Amino acid sequence: MQGDIYMSYLETLFGLKGKTALVTGGGRGIGQVVAIGLAKAGAEVAIISRTGADETVKLIEQAGGRAYSLLADVTDEKAVDAALASVIARSDSLDIVFNNAGICIHEDTLKATIADWRSVLDINLTGEYIMARAAGRIMIEKGIRGSIINMASMSGSIVNIPQWQASYNASKAGVIHMTRSLAVEWAQYGIRVNSLSPGYIATPMSVDTPQELKDAWMPLMPFHRMGKPEELVGAVIYLAADSSGYTSGSDLIVDGAYVCQ
Numbered sequence: 001m002q003g004d005i006y007m008s009y010l011e012t013l014f015g016l017k018g019k020t021a022l023v024t025g026g027g028r029g030i031g032q033v034v035a036i037g038l039a040k041a042g043a044e045v046a047i048i049s050r051t052g053a054d055e056t057v058k059l060i061e062q063a064g065g066r067a068y069s070l071l072a073d074v075t076d077e078k079a080v081d082a083a084l085a086s087v088i089a090r091s092d093s094l095d096i097v098f099n100n101a102g103i104c105i106h107e108d109t110l111k112a113t114i115a116d117w118r119s120v121l122d123i124n125l126t127g128e129y130i131m132a133r134a135a136g137r138i139m140i141e142k143g144i145r146g147s148i149i150n151m152a153s154m155s156g157s158i159v160n161i162p163q164w165q166a167s168y169n170a171s172k173a174g175v176i177h178m179t180r181s182l183a184v185e186w187a188q189y190g191i192r193v194n195s196l197s198p199g200y201i202a203t204p205m206s207v208d209t210p211q212e213l214k215d216a217w218m219p220l221m222p223f224h225r226m227g228k229p230e231e232l233v234g235a236v237i238y239l240a241a242d243s244s245g246y247t248s249g250s251d252l253i254v255d256g257a258y259v260c261q
């Protein structure tokens, strides 16, 4: 009986039953694990990526959840609008956006091409802006007091070493301040906008990193290990759910204390 009271209390704080969540880049890595977590918390999850997320949808359905995959490049405004129109047609709501799709290029600034700089800024910053704006329009039109969670990184606050990644660092710093800007601008509509800043997390993006680079990172990490995508799920659920009703414009750092040094 007491267990039931605790469960319903936790459900009030962190449950997402009846909500529609959108996850970009949910076909693998952090997006995949978070999409599964949002579904387990009760949300129906729409997943957007360029190459599809059938495996994530299958994993969610196997766990008894509801999800579907849509194709869109987040840098393409028209494709994003079309994908969001499909979400509204299927789910008739859009309560949570986990704006997660992103890329990273490691390169020496003196050798980097402007095309590389543009592609990182285009996906990581402009892509999140395009998605947040399109989702914000829908939320405002429908009177939804939604939650937008933008994927930033500890690289938005510190400069990683020994690899050089000025474009990535700049894009994530941009995400953090764009988040604060939208949080203030859309508070009048009851829409909350926060960012999440992980440290090094073991995913396809970082697992393919050369071993010598990972060996160089290890002594710099206070926990002497990379984070797991699962260790971000609770943070996203907190930012998505009613538990964070007065949290907006925050950057939630989940980095094993890396930026404290």
Ligand code: NDP
Residues within 6 Å of the ligand: 024, 025, 026, 027, 028, 029, 030, 031, 048, 049, 050, 051, 052, 072, 073, 074, 075, 100, 101, 102, 103, 104, 123, 127, 151, 152, 153, 154, 197, 198, 199, 200, 201, 202, 203, 204, 205, 206
């Ligand atoms: P992955 O490379 O494992 O996954 C990236 C996802 O983004 C893929 O599903 C990819 O799908 C999608 N994606 C990339 N570009 C686009 C695009 N233009 N339009 C739509 N979808 C796109 O990366 P991670 O899971 O490691 O990273 C996810 C996010 O977390 C990124 O924003 C990253 O910067 C951030 N992050 C990662 C950290 C880490 O250590 N891994 C640390 C801090 C932040 P597809 O190719 O099918 O489009």
